[in-house]
Amino acid sequence: MNTSEYPIDDDNNDELFEHHSFIADKGQTPLRIDKYLMNRIENATRNKIQAAAKDGSIYVNGTPVKSNYKVKPFDEIKVLLEHPPYEYLLTPEDIPLDIVYEDDELLVVNKPAGMVVHPGHGNYSGTLINALIYHFDNLPNNSSNRPGLVHRIDKDTSGLLVIAKTEQTMTHLSKQFFDKTSEREYVALVWGNVEEDRGTIEGHIGRHPKNRLQNTVFEGDDIDKGKPAVTHYKVIERLGYVTLVSCKLETGRTHQIRVHMKYIGHTLFNDERYGGDQILKGTTFSKYKQFVENCFKILPRQALHAKTLGFVHPKTGKQLQFDSPIPEDMQQCIEKWRNYAKHVD
Structure with a gap:
């Protein structure tokens, strides 16, 4: 998605500002533009998109379209509004x-x-x-x-x-x-038992072709659609159906840990965007379901914390290292799993 602060003039010389810009993929099947944009603009409701179309703010290939317009391959789609993007x-x-x-x-x-x-x-x-x-x-x-x-x-x-x-x-x-000389370590709680004690995940990360709010790993012929990304992980503690891991970033792609851990089959616990807010591992007992839902309530977000940060001070040349405690909501959730794991074979 691109946003621009530069005004665009339409035929009436009214100043319009580009808020979003997309080019439909070559494999795009016909899809109403309101549905298309809902998958690509964060926090956008269908009502808002339809209102924007009614106001003549959604353009395809330079022409305003209605909300029932069917998006086709290579369509250039822009959302233009009368005010600069709020950001x-x-x-x-x-x-x-x-x-x-x-x-x-x-x-x-x-x-x-x-x-x-x-x-x-x-x-x-x-x-x-x-x-x-x-x-x-x-x-x-x-x-x-x-x-x-x-x-x-x-x-x-x-x-x-x-x-x-x-x-x-x-x-x-x-x-x-x-230059990848800064040090960043994250702590994450992920679904499943991570079998290897440590490992490295390498996979080119780019925007998901069908859901623009997600990123994904591209392989084979599609590798050029993503950018190189490297995550080193290490198991801290195994807690039955979930594992506490440390992740060190070599690169800094958007959602990198969330995408890479899902890629190896260990989606972050309660990561709604990537499906971690479902029960991905465990039993079918209703008591277990209740336990997991209680964990979701305690930690109503993905279980990820940027714990340590290290870099060279620009003036003094000294290496600085900082550490922050795991926050209370995540700590409580880990503790619940720790107790649960003790009572499960």
Whole structure:
């Protein structure tokens, strides 16, 4: 998905802004455009899409279409609206930050689960960036015009992020992440018994061709549709029908751990987007079903925490290492599985 802050002029010279842009795949079967866009735009309802079509805001190959238009292979689809995308309209918000470390060059924050890192479709306020620009002036923009942001983690993933305060620090830290010299370790609870004590997952990751809200691993002739991704994992504890694992990232693709663990048959526990909010392993006993549903209530998100972060300080040249405790919701869920595993053969 592309968003653009550049205005587009239509025939009436009214200023319109491109919010979303897609090109239909060559294998696209005829599908109503409202259904097509629901699979591709996060938090979009069919009513909103139909309203946008009624207003003449959905264009295919340069022409406005109705919501019953059937998408065909290679169609160029754009959603154009009269205001700039909200993600470019940054508003400072007085949201408390859990700052683990701070100096003149950078800060390290511990992001709670549920907080979006930067504004995007459906999440225009309450993000980490809204908090950062309230607490800090003149943060440098990254290549996507996002103040201070060197890297990101998903909304429902908790854990550590480094924020740059100066242009030089942004450049230096971004290069470390690009060169794969930064250290990032995550802790995840995944479905199933991970048999190997440790291993490496290599698989090119790209946007899922049928569900644009997911990423997937591409193999064989399709390998060029994804970007190289490498995850090293190690078993921390086996808990019966789930396993607690440590994952170290060599690359930083979107949803990398979530996609790679699903790829090897161990979807993250309660990862709704990738099917982990279903009972994927275990018995058919109704008592077990109730137990898992209780775990889902305790941990209403994917079981993933960015636990450690290491990098070289841009000014001092010293290696910095930070560690954050597993948050309470995830810890409680692990404890429940630990107790359950003791009573199961």
